[in-house]
Amino acid sequence: MTPEIGHFALALAFALALIQSVLPVMGANRGKLLWMQSARATSIGQLVLVAVAFAALMRSFIISDFTVVNVASNSHSLKPMLYKIAGTWGSHEGSLLLWVLILTIFGAAVSVFGSNIPDSLKARTLAVQAWISSGFLSFMLLTSNPFDRVFPPPANGNDLNPLLQDFGLALHPPFLYLGYVGFSIVFSFAVAALLEGRVDAAWARWVRPWTLAAWIFLTAGIVLGSWWAYYELGWGGWWFWDPVENVSFMPWLLGTALLHSAIVTEKRDAFKSWTILLAILTFSLSLLGTFVVRSGLLTSVHAFAVDPERGLYILFLLALSIGGSLALYAWRAPMMEAGGVFKPISREAGLLVNNLILGAATGSVLFGTLYPLFLEAVTGEKISVGPPFFNSTFIPMMLPLVFFMGVGPYLSWKRADLPGVLQRVKFVALASIVATLVLWYLQEGGPLLAHLSVLLAIWLLLATLREWAMRIRLFDVPFPDALRRARNLPRASYGMTLAHAGLAVLMLGLIGSSAWKVEEVVFVSPGTTIEIAGFEVRFDGVERVRGPNYFADRGTLYVTKGGEAVTTLFPERRFYPIAESSTTESAIRSTIVGDLYTSIAEPASDDAELSGAWTLRILYEPFVNFIWLGAVIMITGGGLSLSDRRLRVGAPKRKPVLPAITNPAE
Known part of the structure; x- marks a missing residue:
């Protein structure tokens, strides 16, 4: 019943x-x-x-x-x-x-x-x-x-x-959907404003908390999915530019642009048309993601295998929502009043550059994700657009964005004093260069792009901390006065600082775990020892264990460093008899400076010499935990901003719309 x-x-x-x-x-x-x-x-x-x-x-x-x-x-x-x-x-x-x-x-x-x-x-x-x-x-x-x-x-x-x-993936969909669907209410606000024919600072203030809430949830959902992929799939990676990963990442990129654009609309009554368009496009990308994973176009652990007829229904909803909202935007947007005027060197200009870069980056990801699907639909030819394409198009666009993120908070609204800004950040730039050169020396060289990325990540972190120190006048007034100013700073100010600093920390994790990762994949039998990144890993064999609904072959790896015991790791290869499928359960020794990551599998060979052997994958990934740490800092920053009372109840009163006076005598 x-x-x-x-x-x-x-x-x-x-x-x-x-x-x-x-x-x-x-x-x-x-x-x-x-x-x-x-x-x-x-x-x-x-x-x-x-x-x-x-x-x-x-x-x-x-x-x-x-x-x-x-x-x-x-x-x-x-x-x-x-x-x-x-x-x-x-x-x-x-x-x-x-x-x-x-x-x-x-x-x-x-x-x-x-x-x-x-x-x-x-x-x-x-x-x-x-x-x-x-x-x-x-x-x-x-x-x-x-x-x-x-x-x-x-x-x-x-x-x-x-x-x-898996526990991580049990939480991943609810958080991801809270982000995806959270942008629906921002979309609804945008369409309602177009129907009403009015967008102003009060509207932007009402929209910002909902945008921020959706952004926080989507960030958490993406990070949970990345964390799950890292420890569950057994390959040691945290992102593969899978099409279904991409369709969650694109709304996050445009949602970030929307969040910053709404600030300009609220503070300066500018970017009104652009903010409305971003609200429409961000939710449109969420709908696109829903279509891609439910249309049968993709075969992925993330996708739902359904018949294409259901996909056609979603495609109809997609066309109706996106087409209708964009048609309304095309009709109403030209009627919106122009916003505040600003100079090329100003905070508005910096946020405009931020939006343009994020929009271009979203376009590159969208093209790389959909092009193979369109090509297969039209010609039947199957091609793969993978990490090389995205790394060569997306990353070069992100590096200038990181630079502008460091400079942006120093710029004033309407018109900024460029020499004054350069004076404030020159020591930050010098310290960033010195820190990068030290890392270059310690790593004995390495990829040039990786060191450039590290330079910009350190720049963003130090510039963000320096801007916060200037707000409380940390080195200009007695410490008790600076502490008092710190207590009186709005939560939204702390939220911005933490979000930018968190991105810098996350970048260091992405760079370290990609550029300086060490990997060994070998066939092993009991007693085999492998050396990697200063560790000695001895394979002591495999035993069969039973779980609640699976059987597992559990390996034992004894890890030492310099002759001293470090830990014992137990990677597994699980078999689920009901589903008739297997999974790899990695075993990881985690520290803040890096992870020793291990997984086992049966060798893909019928060679008699390999009888009783196992395939052992060992990786050392420097700073990979900075990814999760940086994401937590970003989410915390978003939560602090959302808790700022001004965002929740402090929306300004709308100015009344005065009737036009046609007769001066009136």
Whole structure:
């Protein structure tokens, strides 16, 4: 009976979404307050009903109700409880239900917490949000019902993909979707502003917290996915420019540009058209990602293998959302008033350069991701666009961005004093060069691009810290006064400092683990010793162990350095009999300066001499943990900014629109 309750709740939610998509916007057009305020009740009602449906599906997974097709296909009675729960969103239908649940959460949050938003703008925003939820609820009800039944049910189910049975990946989809779908409310604000014909500083202030929240969640989701790929897949990498990785990265890039553009709109009443366009394009890329992973175009552990007919439905929703919003933008954007005037050397100009670089970088990733798919669709020819293309196009664009990020906070609004800025950063530049030369000496050379990247990462870190020190006048006033100024700094100021510093730390991790990584892949038998990065690793053999729903061959690696014991590592090769598939479980010795990373596999050879041998992969990855540390610092910075009271309740009052005076005597 529980699945039927969930299905009925989805149908009722769809009915409420249809009402919400029409009644509030009609009320806004006709000035009927009651109609506009109906959006609050319908958005909360949608959330409650979709939450009931989601709870019904989760209960079906928890009790292993294999009469539900979704549960039978993605769970097993022996699976640990955590992964039974995670199986709720581990399939196409379940993840789509999570998508809609988050969509309704953001809609209800605006209706409840947006008390300072004008009724007309809120009504239009929630109506647009309902248009989106109507599309996806209809998609579920017509083509992807998560509550379809099967009779007779299988005895134990077919199990979830073993690669997905991991704590990191259990958290990855919810955070990623909170980011993806979080940009939907920003999109709704943008379309509502176009419908209303008004974008101003107050609108930008209302939009910024929602943009920042989506950016924080998307950052966390991407990092969790990268961390999972690093320790779970056994290849020792954290990013492969996989198309499905790229479709989550592109909204993050444009979302970052949107976040900075909204600041200019709020502070200087400029970039209004550009901010609206970024809001539309950012969510459009989120929708594109949804289409790519559900259309059957890709074969990936990240993608949902579904029939192309479902992909056509999503393509229709994609064309309707993107095409309609861009058509509205083309009609309304030229009517927007020009913003504040600024000089070529100013903070506005710096943020404009930031936006242009991020936009170009997004375009390069989009081209490299979609070109092979279009080529195969048109000609049938299959090509691969991999890391060499992205590294040669994306990285050179990012390096100038890092430089401007270091300079930007020193620039003043409207017009900046360039000689004064150079005077403030000259010691930062000198210290960055010295630190890079020291690293060059310690590493005995290395790739030139890597050292240039290190130079810019150190530059960004030191420039960011220097700017913070100037704000509190750390070396200009007595320390107690500087401490008092530090306590009085707004949280958003600390958020910017931490976000920029976190990116610098993350860059050091990316560079170190890529440019100076050491790797050995060898065949080993018990007693074999390998030397790598100053460590001695002895392979002591493999034993068979049993898990809750798998068997594993567990290797034992005894690690020493300079004759002294360091640690013992236990990499595994697991076999899941229900799913009839295997996974690699790496064993890692982690320190802040680097990871010793190990994994084992059976040798891909029938050579009799290799009987009883194993393939052992060992890597030493310097500073790889700086990636996760930098990401945590960035997310913390975003959270601090979001907690700033000015962003939550301090939106400025809108100036009244005065009627045009046609007769001077009046």
